[in-house]
Amino acid sequence: MHFPRAAVFAALPFLASALTTGDRHRGYACPAPVLNVTAVFGPGLSAGASIHFASDPDFNTTTVQRYTPWHQPTFQVTIKPSTPEDVQFIVKTANKYHVPFYATGGGHGGDAKSNTVHNAIDIDLSNFQENVFDAAANTLTVGPGISFGDFQKNLYDVGKFVPTGNAFCVNMIGATLGAAHGPFQGLGGLGIDRLRSVRLVTAAGDIVTASDTENSDLFWAVRGAGANFGIVLSATYEALDAPNGGNLVQADFQYDGAANYSLWQLLQSWDTTYPKEMGLTITAALVRATGKVSLTSSMTYFGPQEDAQPWIDQFLSLNPVRWQNQTMPYYNASAAQAFGTGANSCRKGMWNSHPSAAAKVTNPETYMSVLNQYAKIMTDRPWLTGIMFLQRFNTTVTQSVPKNKQGVYPGRDFGTLIMINNFFDGADHDADVYQATAPLRSQLAATSGFGKLQTYINYAYGDEGPAVWFGEENLPRLAKLKKQWDPKNKFGAAYPIPF
Structure with missing residues (x-):
């Protein structure tokens, strides 16, 4: 009770x-x-x-x-x-x-x-449901009980938007503390780039505000390493005007295994031309009934149909086995993606591990090879269901933010996020799944354009280390702040700061 x-x-x-x-x-x-x-x-x-x-x-x-x-x-x-x-x-x-x-x-x-x-x-913290737009200040303040979907709907209703992540059910503040990559970052940057202040409870039990003008060092740390510094009670974001009346084009394309090279080639062709209005999620999985892979591309274009059509046409040139195109309010796109199956990403209770990597260039040969290897790994393990999951974003705005406004997060040049998303039957198979799939992450990292493993902290497996999570150059300052604000290490078990 x-x-x-x-x-x-x-x-x-x-x-x-x-x-x-x-x-x-x-x-x-x-x-x-x-x-x-x-x-x-x-x-x-x-x-x-x-x-x-x-x-x-x-x-x-x-x-x-x-x-x-x-x-x-x-x-x-x-x-x-x-x-x-x-x-x-x-x-x-x-x-x-x-x-x-x-x-x-x-x-x-x-x-x-x-x-x-x-x-x-x-x-x-689910009781903290604050979700208030201040028209005079052009800000939205939310509590830690608010999801991306709640957040987006409130802003849509007043003709505004703030960049968020992809799945509508994910907690807005929690994702922001890592950075909040997502499909709208080409227009507005990362979620942390629109963050203006947080109110949090420290390890000592004090309530403090952190912003550019109050506890500014703490505010720097919150933007990328926030889970190490307190329990955020509320966060305030500055809003942007929503393009196209807040409506976007959402298009899905399903391909058979024959596209397991041409799709990656298409992605590579956009390495220097990717539009700021577009977000893209590609999922690839083994279809057990056929023993072959299937790939699904879901794109959003935050603009009118006529501007989105040239990009849609490029997907159509790869001969999808089915596709659909619709216009909708941007807050509906998460659930509607992948032919209406986007809500599956919000299922809970499944045993899930996920080695991941980030990239700034596309290597079609590596992606094709990794997918084929992953399909073989699943074929050999009937209890393993896996998805090769890839997200693609424009990074122009994220990289243009002045250094003194960036916060901790080191991944502003991450154009692509790739996850090997494993679902299986429990702890008995943990070691086997890790040993089988971690090498795939290494292959992705080797041709990522970084020359080493990089990944988005919110997608991190947990074994990458603080230099990957926070950036090597940020560790001395973070360690000093950790000693100041959390000397007994009450926070940050998932991705700890060494001090």
Whole structure:
């Protein structure tokens, strides 16, 4: 059951009776809890806050569930704060009792290091639903309970946009802390480029604001390494006018395996001409019924049909087995992509690992070879379902941002993001999947134009290291700030800053 503030003074059993070694929902596994969490935390929470146990019948529907159980943290209990003061109190109380805590926004994290967090307090931020457009300031301020889709719809209604990532269900603030690559970055830069301030709870439990004029060093660190520095309660973004009345062209093309070279050649031909209005996602997978690969390209063009048509024609020249073309509000494009299957990217509960790489040039031979190898890996493993997932963006705006406005994120020249997206049946196959697919990442990195592995931190597997996540040149400054703001290393388990 969950316990609102009003119920905490009743006689309550110790947590040991509510959680057992059999409780495995979203990583709950704590055979020897040390606190009566309800008694310790309950009296200091607001009336709107609540405490949730994994044994509650409605637990899976009343708390945010993690996107994947792969390498997940383990929790003693979930607490859903309702006010900023609740978050402060949880952090300070957890510190007092030496209990780790872990904030959950949309639950879309998936990395190799989060399982270093054990028996933590899960701070579920889904109650923070602020989503307010200030017309006078031309800004939108949102809480950590707001997804890309919520964010986009509010802006669309007032004729505005801010660059976001691709999947409508992903948490806006969580993605921004990594950078927020996405299909609209050619027109507006990365999500962090439109960020103007954040309000966060620090490791000490203080509420502070970070912006260009207040705690500016912290604001620099938040833009690319934010998960290492606090729990963001709200973020304010400066909006841009939406092109074409906020409507875009969305087109999908499906190809059989015969396109597993010509499609990559087309992509290569755009290495120096890729339009700023276009975003592109390509997925390639093994069709088990036929034993052959199939490829799907989904493009968005933030402009009128006549401007998009020359690019559509180039896809059509590759003879897709089917295709479609439609115009829609930009906030609908995520779900509509890939012939209306875009919502599949929001499914939760699947065991998922994902070695990834970034590129600034396209190598058709490598992409063709990697896809063929990946198909063979899946053929040999009936329990493995995989997708070679590629996203392509224009980088003109991202690279033109002045150095003093860029924040930490080192990947402004990442024109292409490539992920080997593995879905399989559990931990018993982790080592095999990694050993089979990590070499594919290495091959992609070798011909990426960087000469070494680079990847987007929000897509990172977790073994790449801080120089890849944050940029080698940024590490000394980050280490200094980490010592200042989080000296006991309360945050950043997934992608830690060495200090």
